[in-house]
Amino acid sequence: MSPPEVESTESAGTPLSRRALVKGLALVPLVGAGLPASAKPSGAPSEGAVAPSEPYTPAFFKPDEWAFIVAACDRLIPHDEHGPGAVELGVPEFIDRDMQTPYASGDIWYMQGPFVEAPRELGYQGRLALRDILRVGLGAVDAHCRQQFDGKTFTALEPAQQEALLKSAGSDELQLEGISSAVFFAELLAEVRNGYFSDPVHGGNKGMGSWKMIGYPGMRADYTDWVEVRDKPYPLPPVDLAGRRG
Amino acid sequence: MAVTQPKVDAVIVGMGWTGAIMAKELTDAGLRVVALERGPDRDTQPDFAYPKVVDELEGSVYRRFLQSLSKETVTIRHKIGDTAVPYRQIGSFKPGTGVGGAGSHWSGCHFRVLPEDLKLRTLVEQRYGRRFIPPEMTIQDFPVTYEELEPHFDHFEHVCGTSGKAGVLNGVRQEGGNPFEGSRQREFPLPANRNYLGAEWFYRAAREAGYHAYPIPASNASGPYVNSYGCQMGPCNFCGFCSDYGCLNYAKASPNVCILPVLRLRKDFVLRTHAQVLRVNLDKERAHATGVTYLDAQGREVEQPADLVVLCAFSLYNVHLMLLSGIGKPYDPVANGGTVGRNYSYQNLNRVVMFFGEDVQANGFIGNGGAGTTMDDLNGKQLDSAKAGFVGGGIIWARQPGAGPVRGIAVPPGTPSWGSAWKRAIKESFRHSFYYEVQGACMSYRGHYLDLDPTYKDAFGRPLLRMTFDWHENEIKASQFLVGKALDMCKTLKPNALSGDAKKPGSHYNVTQYQSTHTCGGAIMGTDPKTSALNRYLQSWDVPNVFAPGANAFPQNNGYNPTGMVGALTYWAAKAISEQYLKTPGALVQA
Numbered sequence A: 001m002s003p004p005e006v007e008s009t010e011s012a013g014t015p016l017s018r019r020a021l022v023k024g025l026a027l028v029p030l031v032g033a034g035l036p037a038s039a040k041p042s043g044a045p046s047e048g049a050v051a052p053s054e055p056y057t058p059a060f061f062k063p064d065e066w067a068f069i070v071a072a073c074d075r076l077i078p079h080d081e082h083g084p085g086a087v088e089l090g091v092p093e094f095i096d097r098d099m100q101t102p103y104a105s106g107d108i109w110y111m112q113g114p115f116v117e118a119p120r121e122l123g124y125q126g127r128l129a130l131r132d133i134l135r136v137g138l139g140a141v142d143a144h145c146r147q148q149f150d151g152k153t154f155t156a157l158e159p160a161q162q163e164a165l166l167k168s169a170g171s172d173e174l175q176l177e178g179i180s181s182a183v184f185f186a187e188l189l190a191e192v193r194n195g196y197f198s199d200p201v202h203g204g205n206k207g208m209g210s211w212k213m214i215g216y217p218g219m220r221a222d223y224t225d226w227v228e229v230r231d232k233p234y235p236l237p238p239v240d241l242a243g244r245r246g
Numbered sequence B: 001m002a003v004t005q006p007k008v009d010a011v012i013v014g015m016g017w018t019g020a021i022m023a024k025e026l027t028d029a030g031l032r033v034v035a036l037e038r039g040p041d042r043d044t045q046p047d048f049a050y051p052k053v054v055d056e057l058e059g060s061v062y063r064r065f066l067q068s069l070s071k072e073t074v075t076i077r078h079k080i081g082d083t084a085v086p087y088r089q090i091g092s093f094k095p096g097t098g099v100g101g102a103g104s105h106w107s108g109c110h111f112r113v114l115p116e117d118l119k120l121r122t123l124v125e126q127r128y129g130r131r132f133i134p135p136e137m138t139i140q141d142f143p144v145t146y147e148e149l150e151p152h153f154d155h156f157e158h159v160c161g162t163s164g165k166a167g168v169l170n171g172v173r174q175e176g177g178n179p180f181e182g183s184r185q186r187e188f189p190l191p192a193n194r195n196y197l198g199a200e201w202f203y204r205a206a207r208e209a210g211y212h213a214y215p216i217p218a219s220n221a222s223g224p225y226v227n228s229y230g231c232q233m234g235p236c237n238f239c240g241f242c243s244d245y246g247c248l249n250y251a252k253a254s255p256n257v258c259i260l261p262v263l264r265l266r267k268d269f270v271l272r273t274h275a276q277v278l279r280v281n282l283d284k285e286r287a288h289a290t291g292v293t294y295l296d297a298q299g300r301e302v303e304q305p306a307d308l309v310v311l312c313a314f315s316l317y318n319v320h321l322m323l324l325s326g327i328g329k330p331y332d333p334v335a336n337g338g339t340v341g342r343n344y345s346y347q348n349l350n351r352v353v354m355f356f357g358e359d360v361q362a363n364g365f366i367g368n369g370g371a372g373t374t375m376d377d378l379n380g381k382q383l384d385s386a387k388a389g390f391v392g393g394g395i396i397w398a399r400q401p402g403a404g405p406v407r408g409i410a411v412p413p414g415t416p417s418w419g420s421a422w423k424r425a426i427k428e429s430f431r432h433s434f435y436y437e438v439q440g441a442c443m444s445y446r447g448h449y450l451d452l453d454p455t456y457k458d459a460f461g462r463p464l465l466r467m468t469f470d471w472h473e474n475e476i477k478a479s480q481f482l483v484g485k486a487l488d489m490c491k492t493l494k495p496n497a498l499s500g501d502a503k504k505p506g507s508h509y510n511v512t513q514y515q516s517t518h519t520c521g522g523a524i525m526g527t528d529p530k531t532s533a534l535n536r537y538l539q540s541w542d543v544p545n546v547f548a549p550g551a552n553a554f555p556q557n558n559g560y561n562p563t564g565m566v567g568a569l570t571y572w573a574a575k576a577i578s579e580q581y582l583k584t585p586g587a588l589v590q591a
Helices: A015-023 A063-076 A091-098 A130-148 A159-170 A181-197 A206-214 B017-028 B056-061 B115-128 B146-160 B197-209 B315-325 B419-429 B473-491 B563-581
Strands: B008-013 B033-036 B074-077 B213-215 B269-272 B276-282 B289-295 B301-311 B342-345 B348-355 B368-375 B394-400 B433-440 B449-457 B463-468 B497-500 B520-522
Touching: A063 A091, A063 A130, A063 A159, A063 A181, A091 A181, A130 A159, A130 A181, A159 A181, A181 A206, A181 B056, A206 B419, B008 B017, B008 B289, B017 B033, B017 B301, B017 B563, B033 B301, B074 B449, B115 B146, B146 B563, B197 B213, B197 B368, B197 B394, B197 B433, B197 B473, B276 B301, B276 B315, B301 B315, B315 B449, B315 B463, B315 B520, B342 B449, B348 B473, B394 B473, B433 B473, B449 B520, B473 B497
Parallel strands: B008 B033, B008 B301, B033 B269, B074 B463
Antiparallel strands: B213 B368, B276 B289, B289 B301, B342 B520, B348 B433, B348 B497, B368 B394, B394 B433, B449 B463
């Protein structure tokens, strides 16, 4: 099942997260990321985030694309009082690795033409595979940004501006060259969520951080003793596919 | 032809439930059987072994147990005259592939059928008058009765270790079961599974509304079980990985667990995997099949001659193969002639979600695919169609096949889909929300059908199957009526927030959201060769040595999950082949 469709009408984030987003302090040195100078203010996790222990060198994304992905991850799932953010859990690493899988190359999608416009209810009809949707999409957003913001790329914008752009992409209001902003945003968000929530073996969700936040026991896959318990919360912390305990 | 295999008595296309049942019954009858499966071989070990199998990214994003659409898919349009476009990404329905087919990644809901749903047209006409059925609604009676199928329902349940509680045993009502069901000859092989919170509370909500709640019959074993064939099943441990996944516990019934252990030992049974059947070969008169042609793993075209061809692919692909091979006349909705592709129907699925505070331990990660609670007070003859304003009932149920965060976390209406507000919402709702669903019937219509697409091709150069389908006003009314009743039930449980997704007037079939894999019809069984592709034994009217068991045989779909009915119909057809056809090969019903 795909993530539930949710109204993307904005409700304000909590005061703390809003403050953290606006400050956008760079806490994590992005070793090997080759971050462009202009990206400095925002291509980094929100305040309070814990640095991933192992620096990661992207293999799929080029440096400017990587900075975009990191910034977008941080806007979509920021570090806040509810729990860890996407960047500190290694979601950019997950996405970079995922782009190199057969799945991202369209392995399970029907990719033959002709490609025609169709009602939205009939699903995606483009010719881009997932990895190309992200690559073309973030390039198109950057092109839009350069035009609208005096030559600045997405990464160089203030977090609040980035949020506003992502929001307008999500609602398909953002007009991009060569790709639907809604298609790009939906796949980007799905990838961010997949990295945030899937087993750490895939590169994200480091330390099972998201599972601990929501109370998911992870890969335990045996609840025989807890089916009929009603009066107390499930007590055990998560385990992952490698057998580590959270 | 580059390669021709030695002729066999029967060739079976596809190794899911219907293929495994047919292979078992036909080898029992002494036939030499070759089964051709387009996907890989699969078994509990090593394919469904813990912990690898419970990787949500692999199972629910990469969909490693489902059919990849890259080689074969369908095109879809809403109405005649529109251009159909390919179903490029898995959404609305999830066909399987590989040994076990969709029968390895199903959930496990294992219903029979309500006796009255087999006589739908007759009963609607008797009760509400002929005019109550809109002229474009093409519903038909099934050409078989509940009494004829009962031994086969019973047998299939005992193959599957179905867990439940009988409501009517030999005509006598039983406390705790479904009082509206057709009579059973004996109890379920296993008692019902234990209730998670949502299923337990369903009883409370149903009681307040005056409904008769009962455990969903589930082929997810509530205890250890040895089935009719001597295959061992283990108890379900509520691992939460049923739908989309193979079972790690030998607990969910599947062809792999319940039938193949016997078949694999049989000398007269040969299973060839990575064998993509391209067509059924017919004689010049198109009255007799000579076998099938398939691509083997290395891409060679191979002919497999056989006396009997049994199409056991997923329902859509059974219809596809019939159309590609020229078995029977393709349905033409304009001329209202032909039969193959006629009466395509689906399932009217709708969900309501309830959100509670942190004191309610719903624990959606605890899951059992088929188990839960449901009721038939608005299904079958219980529904007053005149009052409700539509034909075909439905059920409301509590089910919890297992939630994981990659599969999605429901959030209250109005929540943004990202950022801190979303994080807060998923944190609050993950353990403390659950859903009920409405599973409504879906009628068949003159303009809803399957044929071959004029433009798009599969990886083997064949035209894709084209589906023309949309929600008819009848199903939209049903959705609104049944979701309204479900919301009323939910309100008695006093959730903090509640969401419901009843279909709105004018809303169209949306293929991007998973609803149900219950694609039905297209090669339906009937009494009239002018309006059905198969006779009552699932035998092609036009090519009598071809049988096509599956949900493709349903003239319309009812409110239940189809697998129990599909299994029973397959045993019914297999019996007819063994006891009648093999003695005198030819048409079992005179047209």
